[in-house]
Amino acid sequence: MTVELPVKRLADYSVFSKEDVEAIFELGKKLKGLKVVHVNATAYGGGVAELLMTIVPLMKDAGLDASWEVLEAPMEFFNVTKKLHNALQGADIEISEEEWELFEKVNEENAKRLNLDADVVIIHDPQPAYIPYFRSGTHTKYIWRCHIDTSTPNLKVWNRLTSKMTKYEKALFHIMDYVRAPFDNIAVEFPPSIDPLSPKNREISEAELKSVVDRYKIDVSRPIITVVARFDPWKDLFSAINVYRKVKERFDVQLAIVSAMAKDDPEGWIFFEDVLRYAGVDKDILFLTDLKGVGHLEVNAIQRLSTLGLHTATREGFGLVISEMMWKEHPVVARPVGGVKIQIDDGVNGYLRQSVEELADAVCDLLENQSRLREFGKNAKEKVRKTYLSTAHVKRYLEIIKSVVK
Structure with missing residues (x-):
């Protein structure tokens, strides 16, 4: 299925990074007319889909x-x-033989069905990873873009999966810690980005903020600790609730758990119910999800209304929700996993801590020191501006595409 795309103009991004925009136009002159197709599993509900809607x-x-x-x-x-x-x-x-057969069958069918006659095809994550294997006799160059933390994979599954991923010219990983054979010689470090003009990240008016406050009855007079994460065991939302409960012993805080249910994650519904039960009847734990009409603009507003961000994932491919919160001038307290540890500079724009006790202490430190909270917030926004905006991401893509087609 071909996704219908919005119109976006690079010139609109010059206000954030003029140098990157100029570099993109120069690269674009050399690649003009080149056909590039991105392939992934879903058009909505996940970070990859959000990225592609801008990129x-x-x-x-x-x-x-x-x-x-x-x-x-x-x-x-x-x-x-x-x-x-x-x-x-x-x-x-x-993973059973029957499951592997289904995986291969769907990839083979999509290799024939999708519109993939292109100079470069960029395959995102494992779902469509076998598409190149089932296409023959084409001039197409293939790039694999991995958005997952593959630092310590189940080797039996990894080896089986990658045994048929032999047609890729480049493999792009968030950080080099994730690189393993057979991609050692073609791997590139390739962090993702946020779109500063998207509904989730653009500046919003006081009226829009007030609308969200009123609709969801958010108490802005007390500090709000916000977790933005899918309902996934790796996000460890139980620890987020435990951190909140420890902080609550010292400060009158609220916890906002903000999430969307993704089409390609059937397990998420089960985990959602488990987290709800664990939270119990605490009225200061706010579940703000798409089931209640929370979309990108609402996420934006909730992040701006927050005091700081919390991220308790035990595995994380990158964690763009951290850059999103930092873009709103809020520090984030998080576990130092995956791409999280390259976004947060410990003691500069947030804190990296491991245990529930350490995370709670770090949150309390920021709540106790309002000047530090503000300083970390300013540092957080500047880090994102320099490194994790869409223009830097597009520039990286064009450089990679140029390298595989020249």
């Missing part, structure tokens, strides 16, 4: 013939790929 239109504006295709697959396929995702992050999971 692909900006590639088009730079002069490339860029498009985005999404897999067509039954729910049983997504049950298998969720197991695959967890295994690549280290879970001790068995």
Whole structure:
């Protein structure tokens, strides 16, 4: 399925990073008309989809013939790929022969069905990873973009998966810690980005803020600790609740858990119910999800209304929700996992801590020191501006594409 794209203009981003925009236009002149197709599992509900909704239109504006295709697959396929995702992050999971056969069958069908006649095809994550294997006799160059923490994968699953991933020219990982054979010689460190003009990150008016406050009955007179995360065991929302409970012993705080249910994550519904039960009847734990009408603009408002961010994931490919919170001039307290540890500079724009007790102490430190809270917030926004905006991301993509087609 071809995804319908919005129109985005690079010129609108010059206010944030003029140098990157100029570099993109220069690269675009050399790649003008080149056909590039991105392929992933879903058009909504996850970080990859959000990225592509900005990256692909900006590639088009730079002069490339860029498009985005999404897999067509039954729910049983997504049950298998969720197991695959967890295994690549280290879970001790068995994938049966029948499940591997379904995985290959869906990839083979999509290799024929999707519009993939292009100069470069960029495959995102494991779901469509076998598409190149099932395409022959084309001039296409393939790039694999991995958004998962593969630092300690289940090797049996990793080796089986990668055994047929032999046609890739480059493999892009958030950080080099994630790189393993057979990609050692083609791997590139490749962090993602946030779109400063998207509904989730743009500046919003006082009226829009007030609308969200009124609709969700948010008490802005007390500090709000905000966690933005999918309902996924790796996000460890139980620890987030435990941190909040410890902080609550010293400060009259609220915890906002903000989330969306993704199409390709059937396990999420079960975990959502588990977290709800664990939270109990505490009225200061706010569940703000798309089930209650929370969309990107509402997430933006909630983050801006927050005092600081909290992230308790035990595995994290990158964690763009951290950059999103930092962009709103709020520090984040988080576990030092995956891409989290390259976004947060400990003691500069947030704190990196491991245990529930350490995380709670770090939150309390910021609540006790308002000047530090503000200083960390300013540092946080500047870090994102320099490193993790869409323009830097598009520039990196064009450089990689140029390297594989020259």
